[in-house]
Every structure is written in structure tokens, then in C-alpha cells.
Amino acid sequence: MQQELLSRLKEISPEEQAILSGKPEIEKSMYTQNREFIIDGKRMMNKGKLMDIRTHTRFVHFPRHSHDYIEIIYMCSGKTTHIINGREKVLLNKGDLLLLNRNATHEIYPALEDDVAVNFIVLPEFFDKTVEMVEDENVIRDFIVGSLQQRGNGRDYIYFKVADILPVQNLIENMIWSLVHKQGNTRNINQTTMDLLMLQLANYTDRIEGTSPGQYEQNLMLRVLRYVEENYKEGTLTELAELLNQSVTGLSRFIKKNSGQNYRQLVQQKRLNQAVLLLTTTRLTVEEIILAVGYDNTSYFHRIFRERYGVTPKKYRDERK
Secondary structure (H helix, E strand, C coil): CCHHHHHHHCCCCHHHHHHHCCCCCCCHHHCCCCCCCEECHHHHCCCCCCEEEEECCCCCCEEEEEECCEEEEEEEECEEEEEECCCEEEEEECCCEEEECCCCCEEECCCCCCCEEEEEEECHHHHHHHHHHCCCCCHHHHHHHHHHCCCCCCCCEEEECCCCCHHHHHHHHHHHHHHHCCCCCHHHHHHHHHHHHHHHHCCCHHHEEECCCCHHHHHHHHHHHHHHHHHCCCCCHHHHHHHCCCCHHHHHHHHHHHHCCCHHHHHHHHHHHHHHHHHHHCCCCHHHHHHHCCCCCHHHHHHHHHHHHCCCHHHHHHHCC
16 A cells, blocks of 8 residues: 555544543443444435445454444455454454444454555445346345345345455555545446445455355345336336246335335435436536436425535535536
């Protein structure tokens, strides 16, 4: 890793300084308001972002927890020891990569100053395009689809020993550099880079370890997501149920149970993601974009867009020019 970037990542954070000054444990209220220790992704990144990074907190035992997002841990230097689901021990060395989905529990033994790990905080919808690109049966696709489900029937984690795989290392460092330096067009650049990373990792099944996937529900959920991806403008739950040979009621319950959202919310999420893409990559007017993503009610679109991103579509575009 570039020395200037590594030096920046090694800087002592205010949280770590408090620990070095005598605080015996992490401040859980920084991570969640829940009684259960489920780290809240909204507290870890700015509103409207789908991915961000933070360095792992060193000098203290990080207690058992889970996440409401997908976490990707990359060891920049040194090593860290992780306990997955209370029983499986994983030692990450420099250049190693650990993917954790929302169903995994996780704790980390204390790290030293030179043990620098970066945590990628990734909301599930960030992988919209990745699911479409990774079509073959493989552990990467199983993990991504399992991460979109809220029950533990997929891969809880995958451990990659890829320190000597140069394309993988370059892609990860590119994403870290882009996020640390707040490069322009960060979202689109990192979306593409993440897709490429997942495609690269799919070529190195001999370098991974993980739990066995359950296939049926993951494959059914994958078909749901592909349908939404391809038919978000005009598709319906009734049509989807017919294609999958499911009852509308049963499929509706299945989608809610496995994604945490109903069909309408999945479609709305896809439409808003597509609207953001068009706002940041085209010169279409806001009105043209509203029609392009499947809405004919302008005021409704403006309301749900502001609820999601905190600003109007025009301001969102202006802020990212």
C-alpha cells in the first residue's frame, strides 16, 4: 500500500485516544441505540451514501456484535484476530480480506498500533449491479444474495487469502484512496470498482473459506432481484408471482421475510438508485428522469427523494457537479 495512504490510515482516532487515556472499552452509543449490539450503518456514514470506510478501532477488545449492513474488512498492515458466530476463529494478515453479511456475529481481539484494518461499510443495495453481473453459480453470488436476506441461510462470511493477487490488491487500494480523498464521482467509480473486485474474487475459489450456502431460497430471491432490476419501471408483483409459479400472497411474505422490504419498497429503492445514476451521469432534466425511472407523479417523486437523500433532486445534482 502507498505509504502516504497507510500513514493517514494509521492516525490515532479520537475514540482510540480515549482508550489510550484509560477508557476501558468502546462507547457503544457511538455505534447503535439498540439494546442488542447491532451496529447501525446510518451512524457510520453520511445520509444518502451506500458505501463508506472507517479504520478498525485498535487497542481494545471489540465485543460481539452484528451489523445491519455488509462489512468488508481489509488488512492494510499487521494482523487482527476475529471470532465469527462465537466459535470460528479467523486470523487476518496483511493483504487478507474478510466479508461478513448481516447474519454474522463478530468480535475482534485487541489490535496494536501497526495493526491497521479498513472496514468497508456497504449497504445491500450497493450490490444491485453486482448481482446482475455475477451470474454463474459461485460463492460470491451466494454471499451477495445471502446478504440481501435477513435470515441465516446463506454464507455468513468468506475469508480470502489474496495478499499475493495483484489485481485484487489494486482494486481495494483504489477504493480506499477514492473514499479517503473524497474523489469526485466517488459513487460511480466505487460502484464499478466493487463490481470488478467481486468478479476478480470469483476467480479465486481456491483462496476462500466460508460456511455452506442454502440454495433454494437464495436462488428464488435472486430471481426476484433480477426481475426488479429488469422491470422496475412497469413490473408488478402479480406478474412476478406468475413467472415464479408462486402465489401473490406467499411471494409477498417471502420477499418481506428475506429482504426486510416489501415488493413496492424494493422497486422504489431501485428507481431512486437509477434516478441518482441519471442525475450524476446525464444532462436529462429532473422531469425527464422522473419519467425515465417509472414515475408520473412529480410531487410524489420529489417527496420520496427528499426523504431518502435529505435534499431535492436538483440540489443533489448541483452538490455533485
